[in-house]
Amino acid sequence: MKKRYLVPALIAAGAAAAVAIAWPRDQFIAASSPAAWAGTQDNVARGAYLAKAGDCMACHTARGGQAYAGGRAIDTPFGKLTAPNITPDQANGIGAWSADDFWGALHNGKSRDGRMLYPAFPYPNYTRVSRADSDALYAFLRTVPASARANDAHALRFPYNQQLSLAAWRLLYFKPAAFVETPARGAEWNRGAYLVEGLGHCAACHSSRNTLGAPSDGLAGGLIPVIGWYAPSLTSDAEAGLGSWEVPHIVQLLRTGISPRATVMGPMAEVVQESLQHLAVADVTAMAVYLKSLPDTAARREKFVPGPETEQVIAAGKKLYEAHCVDCHGGDGKGLPPAYPPLAGNRAITMDSSVNAIRSVMNGGFPPGTTGNPKPYGMPPFSHVLDDAEAAALLTYLRSSWGNRAAPVTPGEVNKYRAVPLD
Structure with missing residues (x-):
């Protein structure tokens, strides 16, 4: 993402919005019955399940740290944010929060003291979470072991570290x-839509973002800032759209990380491992039904036709494929799924964006270890074997063989993404 953030416009909008930020703290907050968030066995169990569905631990737990005690740093184009402690500690966690305070954070993006929260906490999605589910989450979080871990200050650059700038952003891009x-559509489809659009916050990754970090086009895909992976479009059958998939295969992919048609790697592998594999089959099936129903919004693409120079690159790439890849993926590119995924017709290979294919070849990786796939086969890294030109040739061969007809990859593209950190 280019570092042009329309700072003058942001400050001007913030000044214009100065009156608008004086919303009452309890706006949009409807008090619920204490029975809804009481620490009963049913409430706590339901809240624990919803925490898995929302993958709350992924951000609110530092590597090797206590669950939900915060401390995990999130790099953004605007600086570094650090997830807070949400254990029931009175001083540093949410122990002093009421159920209404917690609902205010999810639904309205505001802290207990009225301070506006940064949308790295995906309240633009969580705003759709029901009050009943918010109360159950609150009941669960009150039962996790309290941690006195102090919250780290964010390290954002000016003016992004100012509440006035955040107020301007909210005025432009957020409405409860x-x-x-x-x-x-029926109950199953609606359940899937609720999980995908709300607690699952799929659009937080599977959307492009403008220069101010606001998602701009639903589930149409986008490069995840800083970490350098592309979250493919869920509304394009040329990327990750599921319109032509069978529902059982979608469910298998989301719950195990593998299927006859695809394998997940990169950030999505963590989502499957930490969240989706723990959900009920009925809920994952509902998500699959909803995702499958999304209309294909992609424009028709012309197949790439290689010229003489590209043909030479493809020939060099074929030799590299035969030396390094053919034993697993086969001479016909069909692989041996699900252990060795097919490359022929593989949309992770043929998408317009070559980022994920580059990352997979250069850095390797594993599908998630799940109950349904406890010993996943891994992809070895080749960054120490292939230089930029060789990797580009190999990838160009993959993108132009076995019926694949995608544009070539350049050495410059490989160089840009070969060393991007995985986390």
Whole structure:
């Protein structure tokens, strides 16, 4: 993402919004019954399940740290944010928070003291979470072991470290909302839509972002800032759209990380391992039904036709493939799924963006270790074997063989993404 953030416009908008930020702290907060968030066995169990669905631990737990005690740093184009402690510690966690305070954070993006939260905490998605689910989450978090770990200050650059700038962002890009069912679609579809659009916050990754970090086009895919992975479009059958998939294969992919048609790697592997594999089959099936129903919004692409120079690159790439790849993926590119995924027709290979293919070849990786796939086969890294030109040739061969017809990869693209950190 280019570092042009429309600072003058942001400050001007912030000044114009100065009056608008004086919302009452309890706006959009409807008090619930204490029975809804009481620490009963049912409430706590439900909240624990919802915490898995929202993958809350992924951000609110530092590597090797206590669960939900915060401390995990999140790099953004605007500086570094550090996830807070959400254990029931009175001083440093949410022990002094009420159920209404917690609902205010999820639904309205505001802390207990009225301070506006940064949207790295995905309240633009969580705003659709129901009050009942918020109360159950609150009941669960009150039962986790309290940690006195102090919260680290964010390290954002000016003016992004100012509440006035955040108020301007909210005025432009955020409005509290609620999930509204579509009765004609049926209960299963609506359950899937609720999970995908709300607690699952899929759009937080699977959307492009503008220069101010606001998601701009639903689930149409985008490069995840800083970490250098592309979250493919869920509304394009040329990327990760699922319109042509069978529902059982979608469910298998989301719950195990592998399927006859695809394997997840990179950031999505963590989502499957830490969140999706723990969900009920009925909920994952509902998500699959919803995702499959999304219309294909991608424009039709012309197949790339290689010229003489590209043909030479492809020939060099074929030799590299035969030396390093053919034993697993086969001479026909069909692989041996799910252990060795096919490369022929593999949309991770043929997408317009070559980022994920570059990352996989250069850095290798594993599908997630899940109950349904406890001993995943890994992809070895080749960054120490292939230089930029060789990797580009190999990738160009993959993108132009066995019916694949995608544009070539340049050495410059490989160089840009070969050393991007995995986390």
